[in-house]
Amino acid sequence: MFNKILIANRGEIAVRIIRAARELGVGTVAIYSTADRDALHVHLADEAICVGPARSTESYLNMNNILSAAVATGAQAIHPGFGFLSENSKFARLCEEMNIKFIGPSAKVMDMMGDKINARAEMIKAGVPVTPGSEGEVHTTDEAVKIAEEIGYPIMLKASAGGGGKGIRKVNNVEELVPAFEAAQAEAQAAFGNGAMFIERMIFPARHIEVQILGDSQGNVIHLGERDCSLQRNNQKVLEESPSVAIGYTLRNEITAAAVKAAQHVSYENAGTIEFLLDESSGKFYFMEMNTRVQVEHPVTEFVSGVDIVKEQIRVANGNELSVKQEDVTFSGHAIECRINAENPKFNFAPSPGKITNLFLPSGGVGLRVDSAMYSGYSIPPYYDSMIAKVIVHGENRFEALMKMQRALLEFDVEGVITNVDFQLELISDPHVVAGDYDTSFLGNVFLPEYQKED
Template identity: 70%
Template structure:
């Protein structure tokens, strides 16, 4: 087992990893930008090293600085968390070259699944259903128009190296396709250094269902059930729950088996997520694979009792996955709400600033808050707006919903505006209470009729 791990991240996920390491008896190294000098993860870690200015490209995305910090502190492994360098295959491969363990899959695996076009091909070969679309990269607008005509509108243009909602455009008609193609390709080139695009039929309305998997270096791969991530705004998840209310026993088994086949196709090691879209008929299609820990991993931890971050570390250390599929038991229902420093009343504008008073919900069983906030902390304006995750677990979905309503109503963050009130209204909506929603619900039904309290 490792004796020292460097966490190449910030915020709540860095705190989450540090706490897991401490419980495992592993020393930790935090890296931070100049803007994060007073951040909680720098205070909780055994060591902390500044790796550059506030701008992420000069600090958290600076591979040379991160690796130098690991070498100077004699860290044996690096946990990348999510975002930043977590799905950077070059970073993973450079760690390996320096005999520093990357707590995640191999660089070649990240490459194989990170390119969405290549991933589609691999999934077809593994008998995993994929969304109808182009066989590979679409060379130009003319080819895109031809394929779209064949599969029928509406279609979705997607960047081959996309992620985080970038390089994605919904196309309703042939007339608007050329403009969307150019803008999406340019955005992808700027964000990922790769402007290749592919095209898929839009599965609409749909449920966004993802399956958590774990794989070790000995070929053992299991799944840990699904999460329903259909409540989204601008292709970004807002709320997640497990299990999905629209999936029965047989469909759950089929989804899990498909996810395992997908992971086996690339000999996957460590934690990962296979994402699917499910149409009104209940048919599901592979969408993409996330080769890292997910923001919503606590939902799975709540219903399975498996600590995914600790499993990541154990697998990276070369230990076999002692769990078999039959060992995974699902209990109750879990929900996660993402709390962001943003103002929903003003088109979700970022709301950085100093937290003058903080009260995190607590008390009772089945309530967890993952956060790096504290009273007096100043939320910097340079990074993602997510500042906390409220996760609840109940014996039933109704119990979990009521617990989440109670938890959100207790949250106080004086000094900054958050989306907590918005989340409370969402979790109280009749359709959400009934489980009757899809990927279009929040954007097209909830938001047009929502207004903040005076």
């Protein structure tokens, strides 16, 4: 096993990785920006090293500084967490060249599956269903108009190198297409340095279903079931649960088998997620994308499967076989995760950085977990993502999980900053959500208009 790994991230995911490594007897190195000098992950790691100023491009995205920190501290591997450099194949390749293990898939696989156009082509080869769409990159509005006419409206414009909801637009007709294409392309160029787009027929409304997969260097690939991530705002997930109430036994077997087939096709190693859109009216599902990293919502899968995904990542990167085989994986109960952000839902979800003057995190009982890097007196910097905690619950059934989440959110108390805790409490208590009657349109078209009417 590794003696020491460096965590190229911050916040709750850095804390999560440090804890998993410590339980495996592995030493840890935290990196931090000047704005994160007092962050929890810095205090918890065995060593910590500053890699630059507050701006992400000069610290958490600074490949040279991060690799230098790994060399200086003798770290044998780097865990990128999610976001930042986690899906950057150049960084993975630099790690390989420096004989530092990147805890994730190879750069080759990241190139193959990180680019949505390449991924789509590979899934067609693998026999995984994909939505009708463009066969390659789309660079001009003239190309976009022609392709849209061929596949039919409504369509989705997506940045080829995209992620995090950037460079995505829904287009209902030809009149909307040109301005939407130009806006999405400009956003993609600014966010990813790549303005290449592709077009897909829009499956909407739909369920957003993703399957957690794990692979090792011996060719073993397994799935850990599915998560339903249909509650989204602006293409960003808000709440996730496992299993999905929209899927029965037969469809679950079909969609998880397709995910394993996809991962096997690219000889995938480490943790990854295959995302699908499910058309509930027809029962058909379509490959959307692959995330070549650990997901924010991985704890719900850990609760229902009993598998520690982060520990498996470290073991697999060390060359070990997966600790479980598919026939060993059993699923129990129901799990739900709510993302807690420092933001003001009543003011268009504006970020709310500042100093936490008092903090009480929910606890007690079986099946409750809070992943966070907060502590009383901590100042949330304004430079990074607004997510400050994740509340995850597990119950014997979905009703028990819902009630446990309501109880946990009622106990959650943070003073000094505005959070979305009350928003999440209203969402988890909504009759449609309680009944499992929602899809990707629900939050934006049904819940938010009513929520924003309230004083």
